[in-house]
Amino acid sequence: MAENSKEPCWYVVHTYSGYENKVKDNIEKSVENNGMKDLILDVRVPVEDVVEIKGNRRVKSQRKVYPGYVLVHMIETSESWYLVRNTRGVTGFVGPDSKPVPLTPEEVDVMLSTQQNSVEFGIAIGEEVRILSGPLENFTGTVEDVDTVRQKLTVKVKMFLGREMPVEVDLQDVEKVQ
Numbered sequence: 001m002a003e004n005s006k007e008p009c010w011y012v013v014h015t016y017s018g019y020e021n022k023v024k025d026n027i028e029k030s031v032e033n034n035g036m037k038d039l040i041l042d043v044r045v046p047v048e049d050v051v052e053i054k055g056n057r058r059v060k061s062q063r064k065v066y067p068g069y070v071l072v073h074m075i076e077t078s079e080s081w082y083l084v085r086n087t088r089g090v091t092g093f094v095g096p097d098s099k100p101v102p103l104t105p106e107e108v109d110v111m112l113s114t115q116q117n118s119v120e121f122g123i124a125i126g127e128e129v130r131i132l133s134g135p136l137e138n139f140t141g142t143v144e145d146v147d148t149v150r151q152k153l154t155v156k157v158k159m160f161l162g163r164e165m166p167v168e169v170d171l172q173d174v175e176k177v178q
Contacts, residue, residue, distance in 0.1 A: 008041050008075045009102030010111075011084075012094040017068040019089040020045040024070055026087045039080040042073035046111055048148050050125075065149060069094070071111060076100055110149075122176070129155060129174040136167060140177055 015023045024043045031040045046065040070090075074080045081100065084090060095101035103111065123129060123143060130140045141157035144166060151171040156164045 006075060008073055010108045011072050011074065011076070011100045011102060013070045013072055013084060014091045014094055015068055015070055015089050016091065020064060020068070020070050023087060023089040026089065027070075027072065027084060030083050030087060034083060036080065036083060038075075039077060040072060040074040040083065042071075044071045044073075044112065046071065050146065050148075066111070071103075076102075123153065123171070123174070128177040129153070130177050131155070131157070131169055131174055133173050134169070136169075141167070 013023070024045050027040065027043045031037055031043075047062040048065050050061055050063045072084055074084070081093075085092065085098070092098035093100040123146065125143050125146060127143050128140055129143055131137055136157060139157045139159075141155040141164075143153055144156050145154035147153070152168050153171060153174060154166050154168050155174070156166050159165045
């Protein structure tokens with residue numbers, strides 16, 4: 001553990017799935033109660049906006065991008081490590097032997113970009129699309145899943161003898177059927 005490291009870094013904390021927001025709140029309360037705002041600067045649960053079709057209606061909601069994980073921006077000291085590690089719901093830091101490994105700036109950009117720049121693609125689950133290129137060019141199908149991080153769609157395509165098969169396609173390789 002780098003006791004003299006004064007540069008704050010982002011770390012990934014593993015939690016029980018479904019407890020991400022509770023862990024975030026508990027860490028923030030502990031930081032406040034222990035006067036450690038100078039060591040633990042930010043806690044985030046990356047989410048993305050998703051549009052789902054429920055009962056012929058579009059419903060906009062948020063989905064956790066990394067279920068079971070919380071991002072913590074902190075200066076690593078024995079005190080900050082102890083506070084985060086011993087928060088209820090935390091199972092450990094991501095890294096060898098639960099020793100925190102800071103994320104690279106590139107990893108931070110990818111992990112936080114979904115939270116800050118949630119993009120609407122104009123294609124929602126349940127809509128019909130046509131595949132524009134590749135081996136399934138001109139096939140049509142129904143969107144089953146939209147992955148905004150990887151910019152991919154899972155489309156259920158009718159294949160041989162009316163059998164439906166899920167395929168993954170790039171977002172730019174489809175168009176909505178009017």
